[in-house]
Amino acid sequence: MADLLVYSEKTQTACELAAKGREFAQALGLGVSAAALGEGAAAAAPELGAAGADRVFVSEDPALAGWPADAVAAALAQIAAEAGATVVLLGSTRRGKELAGRLAEKLGAGAVTDVNALELEGGEFVAARYAFGGATIAREKVASDVRVFAIMPKTFSNEGASPGAGTVITPALQLATGMKVVERRAKEGGAVSLDAAPRIVGVGRGFGKKEDLALGEELAAALEAVVGCTKSLADFQWLGEDRIIGLSGAKTSPDLYVGVGISGQVQHTVGVASAKLIAAINKDKEAPIFQMADYGIVGDLYEVVPAVIERLKAV
Amino acid sequence: MDIVVCVKTNPDPQMVRIRNREPVLEAVPYKLGDLDKNALEAAIQVRDAVGGKVVAVTVAETNRKIKETVKEALAMGADEAVIVDDPAAMTLDQAAVATVIAAAVKKLPACDLLLFGEGSSDNYTGQVPSRVAEKLGVPQVGYARKVEAAEGAVRCERSMDEMIETLELPLPAAVTVVSEINEPRIPSLMHIMKAGSKPTQVWTLADIGVDAAALAPKQEVVSNLAEEQDRKHVLFEGAAAEQAAAFVDALVKEGVVGR
Secondary structure, eight states: OOEEEEEOSSHHHHHHHHHHHHHHHHHHTOEEEEEEESTTGGGGHHHHHHHTOSEEEEEOOGGGTTOOHHHHHHHHHHHHHHHTEEEEEEEOSHHHHHHHHHHHHHHTOEEEEEESEEEEETTEEEEEEEEGGGTEEEEEEEOSSSEEEEEOTTSSOOTTOOOOOOEEEOOOOOOOOSOEEEEEEEOSSOOOOOTTOSEEEEEOTTSOSGGGHHHHHHHHHHHTOEEEEOHHHHHTTSSOGGGBBSTTSBOOOOSEEEEESOOOOHHHHTTTTTOSEEEEEESOTTOGGGGGOSEEEESOHHHHHHHHHHHHHHO | OEEEEEOOEEEOGGGOEEETTEEEOTTOOEEEOHHHHHHHHHHHHHHHHHOOEEEEEEEOOTTOOHHHHHHHHHHHTOSEEEEEOOGGGSSOOHHHHHHHHHHHHHHSSOOSEEEEESSOTTTOOOHHHHHHHHHHTOOEEEEEEEEEEETTEEEEEEEETTEEEEEEEESSEEEEEOGGGOOOOOOOHHHHHHHTTSOEEEEOTTTTTOOGGGGOOSEEEEEEEOOOOOOOOEEEOSOHHHHHHHHHHHHHHTTSSOO
């Protein structure tokens, strides 16, 4: 028996992978296994079954606490062997991306990370990811016996997924980690999660000073959106690192993205390219952001944004 | 403490232009990766705090810009450099690069701490550090924004989702860093001039005991083209109030506001 194995430390992402994985597995004549690892992992098993997993391998081994890459990779390699996995789909979160290389090395596998599209072409997987800092999309095939793909969250959907049997298996794993968790503390000042935000207002260097970002926040409030930014604003320490969108930050796929005072350097726009609707406000008509926008306002953000907020209040 | 920093020569992604959806790499300057500089800066700071040596390790690729890259690393403050330069190691996938780096690190007299940028400036796969850590059988922490080394251990801080984590690894260990960890120094003219006299070793695959057959690619790039964006491109010009009205109306029609 051969299987397709899915894993992410984020249950929602793992469910997305299980649902799409089931479609791939049916086309290839494979079963679907999922892994749920770490403290409290057993609770995710029913959801993974409902999303499409035939088998759910559960381990709450203490070595997996805090998801150290060495122990998680060891667990997945052992589970992959037991399940006879020929394809492994991971979530390309920070942890998943770190894990992908280590697991692939253990499996003697080629791997593609930050995958934003995965398709079967003539029975072979073709994975797409950004290259050259986002300027191009590289489409890659993996030639090894086992293939590892780390896939961006929300690339697939588990809505209307066909369920699998969801049989829970508790494997006997040999695990150890060198990583010691000294402390984990919640971020102060209300950390934001851009990955899952349905609406995002992006702010960039068009804002002249930190205080002016209040205008961006106000627009976000009127749109019920979350504020994200370009890397340079985080470099100025106007906003925290968790607000960065793009190559060095979040890759988002909101229903609406409004870029304000953002020129549209590709290092930022790769993080919003898959938004359903892109809008932009910029004083430079030639700004690259307008080339990727559905709707754009050419104008001074200090005049336009208050007018937009005013109008939104009237809707 | 013996610190190894793995660095890569990248085409400057800001300078890559697109013609007929194809990336144009002619006349694009190559440079040391941005995050590689953060890793070097972190290594130099650890060395200056606890003593020891920083060795920059790299693989020469087809672009042949390797000498400048290594010189930049030495000018920043690395003590020595190792270049693996072999005709059979010029276009490698991530697994093969990791094989070469791991073999080169094993040939070094000592390595307590391996530092990397979290990704390369061009392709950002993040695979090489994890693969090297696995090959060397050492623990790893990615995305460090603070690195402190003491005798026998390294302590890192990183920001993951909604949590700040403080993690400790016994040495030897591998750590990748993010850009916010530090502001990489810009070498002075004196340091640039001195860099030329620092020891640089050039090794072939035979020197590090790697058989070219072990570098066979595990993956293949089918195509690499600029994305075709299918967007509406509606621009509103005129007075702010009119623009705002037309803009908000468009968002209402799209169903993204006013529901």
